[in-house]
Amino acid sequence: MPVIDRIADLSEEITAWRHDLHAHPELQYDVHRTAGFVADKLRAFGCDEVVTGIGRTGVVGVIRGRAHGSNRAIGLRADMDALPIQEIRDLPYRSTAPGKMHACGHDGHTAMLLGAAKYLAETRDFDGRAVLIFQPAEEGGGGGEAMVQDGMMERFGVEAVYGLHNVPGQPLGTFAIRPGPIMASTDRFTILIEGRGGHAALPQAAVDTVLVASHIVVALQSIVARNIDPLDSAVVSVCAVEAGEAFNVLPQTAELRGTMRALTPAVRGLMRERLAAIAENVAAAFGAQASVDFASGYPATENHPAETDFMADIAAQIVGEERVERDVAPMMAAEDFSYMLAHRPGAYIFMGNGDSAGLHHPEYDFNDAAIPYGTSLWARIIETGLPARE
Numbered sequence: 001m002p003v004i005d006r007i008a009d010l011s012e013e014i015t016a017w018r019h020d021l022h023a024h025p026e027l028q029y030d031v032h033r034t035a036g037f038v039a040d041k042l043r044a045f046g047c048d049e050v051v052t053g054i055g056r057t058g059v060v061g062v063i064r065g066r067a068h069g070s071n072r073a074i075g076l077r078a079d080m081d082a083l084p085i086q087e088i089r090d091l092p093y094r095s096t097a098p099g100k101m102h103a104c105g106h107d108g109h110t111a112m113l114l115g116a117a118k119y120l121a122e123t124r125d126f127d128g129r130a131v132l133i134f135q136p137a138e139e140g141g142g143g144g145e146a147m148v149q150d151g152m153m154e155r156f157g158v159e160a161v162y163g164l165h166n167v168p169g170q171p172l173g174t175f176a177i178r179p180g181p182i183m184a185s186t187d188r189f190t191i192l193i194e195g196r197g198g199h200a201a202l203p204q205a206a207v208d209t210v211l212v213a214s215h216i217v218v219a220l221q222s223i224v225a226r227n228i229d230p231l232d233s234a235v236v237s238v239c240a241v242e243a244g245e246a247f248n249v250l251p252q253t254a255e256l257r258g259t260m261r262a263l264t265p266a267v268r269g270l271m272r273e274r275l276a277a278i279a280e281n282v283a284a285a286f287g288a289q290a291s292v293d294f295a296s297g298y299p300a301t302e303n304h305p306a307e308t309d310f311m312a313d314i315a316a317q318i319v320g321e322e323r324v325e326r327d328v329a330p331m332m333a334a335e336d337f338s339y340m341l342a343h344r345p346g347a348y349i350f351m352g353n354g355d356s357a358g359l360h361h362p363e364y365d366f367n368d369a370a371i372p373y374g375t376s377l378w379a380r381i382i383e384t385g386l387p388a389r390e
């Protein structure tokens, strides 16, 4: 069972929506035009329910199957927000908003879920409810969490939830998934080091925070190398170092900022513990003081085994078993869909974007040739997961 014929027929229309969304990128929760575009389309397709303003600017559409025996519901999720990046390609549908662009393909994700909505509202060949979830603020704003906190799962009776992301470099017409963690958790840290400022010619009278910061940066790399089990995955990256301004002044303070990523809560907790201990104790060894501040980012995206198998089986129906990788390596980036998977069983799959520039790159563009695959996947998850009885 390859791509659904009717969806292949709709591809041109879905592509036009994608280009419209691409030309009008919006950031974080400020996705008013996009959410309006989505809600208008869902209403025009004849969705049974269209609710806006969930999780501030999220939209949910509900389509009932033709058979009315079941009240079961499956959620499908797309993200709507763009990134603060200046697009550099001269596409006919290039961004009209300076400094903003759809560099993560959320325009494609939104258009494909709209395409599935149009198809499902037309055919309704299932028993139960398709819950189409369009979230704001995936790029660091926690829009998925906001929708969950707003009671979305309970309100729409969502029993299982599925998500998808395009992946540049993964061949077009392929899917990749794995049970367990597929995307990492992320935590931000800020380390403030307090020493004693002074004259560069009189180091004996000062506590040099530049030297202390340098030792901390080096020592932090021992967390992954020496504290984490080599068979687990973890990353510590110091991404900002701030100290001093002059050639001849030892600065009183220094600040380090960065992120830590892990695939399991145990590794995540161990990294926090070790980072604080190393920063505080290295500073103390030099006569300085370090204080550490953590800001929790997204948890790891944890695929549930049964739903992962189900999603992989549907993908295999569309593109063939040999084009579905069922044990792909996880990515150490983080994903807001993790909050939905923390509340309901479900799975998240990677879809090939072919040979394109990378995600978050100013030359990136979603591959329209992937639209029939992703849209068919959504439609079949509903038709197979909520089968209409004969």
Ligand SMILES: [Zn+2]
Residues within 6 Å of the ligand: 103, 104, 139, 359, 360
């Ligand atoms: Zn992104």
Ligand SMILES: [Zn+2]
Residues within 6 Å of the ligand: 104, 105, 106, 138, 165
């Ligand atoms: Zn993304």
